[in-house]
């Protein structure tokens with residue numbers, strides 16, 4: 575006989591997953607509804623409506639795909655890209671390479687435009703690259719979780735809209751933590767996930783797209799064999815599970831059968847999106863900025879330095895340079911074992927150099943910020959790093975007490 579699952583409570587301060595909101599956990603444990611139950615269809619409608627609000631895409635389309643965020647990226651890429659299409663991917667961090675990997679598998683001719691991970695691109699340099707390479711699609715990351723940097727998008731989007739180039743953006747690390755103005759910025763297809771600033775367990779991806787993208791998606795629709803389909807579409811989308819043309823119909827008022835919906839995860843998404851709207855998006859963004867300010871104050875007071883350009887820093891991720899002679903994995907393990915606090919390392923050139931402290935969703939709370947700073951300071955002292963002792967938590971407290979005055 576297996577035992578019941580038991581574990582210690584954690585303070586999760588990674589850049590995802592984050593702690594689920596208690597309301598989310600409560601609502602996702604409601605009884606199962608079937609996906610065609612009118613009660614469930616109403617929940618789907620409300621999720622779609624909230625997604626359009628969050629993505630700020632009043633005139634576009636939005637739905638949730640089953641699978642983690644990368645399922646949303648695959649759905650977007652596979653639905654827009656056809657074999658041989660040129661896709662330009664400006665890369666200033668790890669997740670651009672995920673886009674490249676997916677585009678390659680979708681049959682695209684991938685043009686990577688790379689720079690160091692310490693900051694995003696100047697928008698003009700991407701526009702110049704678009705002029706030079708003439709892609710069908712530009713795909714890039716809004717908030718780069720690996721390095722804690724954020725990319726401005728509005729000028730690139732404007733150029734793409736005016737020059738018949740599609741623009742796809744990974745907003746996984748920014749959605750629900752800072753503004754994501756999809757329509758205003760000229761983004762044709764945006765993707766987010768649940769397990770970061772929406773405070774919902776992993777398992778769904780959110781996808782929103784413009785009418786321009788929709789024309790391509792619709793034109794590639796092919797009804798599934800076994801559902802009374804005769805006609806085949808020469809340009810059919812290469813994935814069945816992640817086919818946005820089929821999923822759009824599945825999410826409509828006249829659904830055609832597709833996958834069995836993870837209905838309880840949709841309740842969870844409903845709760846997560848609703849809690850953000852109830853708090854008020856300006857308040858949500860302010861909370862993330864305030865907790866970021868307290869974290870930076872604490873880390874700096876400790877004597878630590880942040881990686882990359884502080885002017886283009888992503889509010890939801892803090893990439894901290896590890897003091898010389900200290901092993902990142904040991905620090906992470908000690909913090910987890912002794913304090914129950916989870917933080918993360920990084921990827922590629924930043925492995926062993928950077929520790930990442932998330933500031934996302936329900937985990938973005940004052941008590942978590944103070945706890946992670948105290949735990950990190952004590953751990954670094956244990957491992958012999960020279961840090962200013964006792965200053966970090968005080969500096970963060972000053973930030974909070976200042977705004978209460």
Ligand SMILES: Cc1ncc(COP(=O)(O)O)c(C=O)c1O
Pocket residue numbers: 589590642643644645669672715717718719720744746747767769776
């Ligand atoms: C910016 C970004 N894009 C994509 C992903 C992939 O998300 P998932 O692990 O939910 O598939 C992540 C995950 O951390 C991410 O940070």
